[in-house]
Amino acid sequence: MSTQLTTPTDRQSAEALASSKGEPQWLVDLRGEAAELAGTLEWPKPEKMRIDRWNLTAVGAYAEEKAVGSVAELPEVVRELVAEGTENIIVQHNSSAVLKQLSAELAAKGVIFTDLETACKEHADLVKPYLFQAVSVGENKLTAMHAALWNGGVFVYVPKNVEVELPLQAVLFNNKADAAFAPHIVIVAESNSSVTYVDYVVSEPGTIDAPFVHHSVVEVFVKPGAHVRFGSIHHMADNGVDMTLRRAVIENDGQMEWVVGDLNDGFTVSDTVSVLKGNGSNSDAKVISIGGNEQKMSLTTQATHFGRSSESNMVTRAVMRDKATAIINGITKIEKGATKANGVQTEKVLMLSPKARGDANPILLIDEDDVKAGHAASVGQVNPEQVYYLMSRGISKQDAERLIIYGFLAPVVSEIPIDAVREQLQRLLERKLEG
Known part of the structure; x- marks a missing residue:
């Protein structure tokens, strides 16, 4: 099935697409409102990067792909990313999920691991309280457009006191420039639970010969005492634009670990934020990137402290080749009342060419006295x-x-x-x- 959208801000088309997929009315309404809102908003404005000059409207048409029975039926680029013996996996091909597997053991414990489109239909009571709560629909044109057009996606729910020992894995891949590719990921870890989630966002080599846009949003909710590990590696084609926003809301004594590898060949906006809402909450973020040719990359990592005795650590390392440009922003924000908070960040850029450019911008925004905060940044050549x-x-x-x-x-x-x-x-x- 392929449904063409006339424009990314067309309410009628967004609602028609949602209805054609059998989505619940609350989601149809949300999509329509978001599409209308997108027409009134501006694109985000990352530091020192004019993304409004990029081709941001090549969002494609919804293309539902045929389901497969096993990993063996998928392209080699997907097969090589799936760890041997993996029981828990979701694969999205262009606009839709084509493979979903969850072990009987985890299902018996109440763990939910499915694509987000299915979750909205079958688990609306769990999805509605969280969808577009960490990221606001009206934040900017990108978030509104994404709310109107997202497809496939992943939904993870881990009940209270449940520990998921083996990683949950997703492979999200595209091989058609004109197919919409916009996964939305929601992870909910209830009190004292733990889970590791890993995804790979890739393009099948040699299949895409026209511009495309991958826009994605990740929302993670870490309840009191819970521990979430989130690993993500992006390796998409050079004629694509990858715009990914990640947000985690961490409550009392919760732990959030981010591991992000931005290895795209095309333009990239990567924005990863931890909101340390609870007392004793903790966030650790590690980001690696390599840029080449004439790539432009905006990489932002942020920790916002509200909770007392909350801690954050952010490390970004980037290697720039040829004429590539990377703008790396590290932002530690400690709000009034977040006493005893501790925020540390490090950004380092290695340039392999005199024409490469790397800017490391450490930013500390401190509104409380009794805290610790530090940063280190360096840019240099071999x-x-x-x-x-x-x-x-x-x-x-x-x-x-x-x-x-x-x-x-x-x-x-x-x-x-x-x-x-x-x-x-x-x-x-x-x-x-x-x-």
């Missing part, structure tokens, strides 16, 4: 003395530079607590650095 030393030991210049790059990224990669994410990230890093 040290020629290090290259010379390695070459004097019989290593070629190319291999010497590659070893230095791996050493630059290693402190982040080695600390990634999710084995599957760490292994795939290392594999993709090698591919991208080798061109």
Whole structure:
């Protein structure tokens, strides 16, 4: 099925598409209102990056793909990302979910792991209180457009006191430029529960020959004492624009871990925010990126502290090649009343070409006295003395530079607590650095 939208802000088309998919009336109404609102709002304005000059309207048409019975029926790019023996997996192909698997053991414990479109129909009582609550529909043109057009997606619900030991995995891939590709992810971890979620957002190599836009929103709700690990690696084609907003709301003594690998070949906006709402809440975010050719990338990581004795740590490391540009923003905001809060951030950029550009912007916004906050930022090129030393030991210049790059990224990669994410990230890093 393919339903063409006349424009991203057409209310009638958005509602017609939702109705044609059998979505509940509350969601049809939300989509229609969002589409209308999108026409009145402006695109987000990341620091030092004019994304309004990008092609942001190539959102495509909804294209429902045929379901498959197993991972073996999927393209190689998907098969190689699925860990051997994985029981819990969702695969989205272009606009729709084509494979959903959840172990009987987790289902018996009340865990829900399905695509978000299905969850809106079958678990509306759990979805409605959270959908577009961490990210507001009216935040900007991007969020409103996404609310009108999102498709497929993932919904994770972990009941109170339930520990999900094995990672839940999703692979979201596209291979048609004219197919809408806009997953929305909602994760709810109830009190004292724990879960690890890993996704890969990829383009099938050699299949996309026209501009496209991938717009995605992630909303994570960490209830008191809960622990959520979220790993995500994006590796999309060079003619695409990837715009992904991630938000986590963390309550008392909750823990949130972000691991993000932005390895796209096209333009990228990546915005990851932890809202430390509760006392004793904790957030740890690690972001890695490699840019090449004439890529433009806006990478923002933010922690907003409301809770007392809340802690945040943010680390971003980026490598820029050729004429690539990366604007890296780290924002630690400590609100009035967040006493004993502690926020630390580090941004480092390694440039491999004199024409590459990397800006690291650490920002501290402190409205409370009894707190700790710190930052470190650096931008530089490969040290020629290090290259010379390695070459004097019989290593070629190319291999010497590659070893230095791996050493630059290693402190982040080695600390990634999710084995599957760490292994795939290392594999993709090698591919991208080798061109």
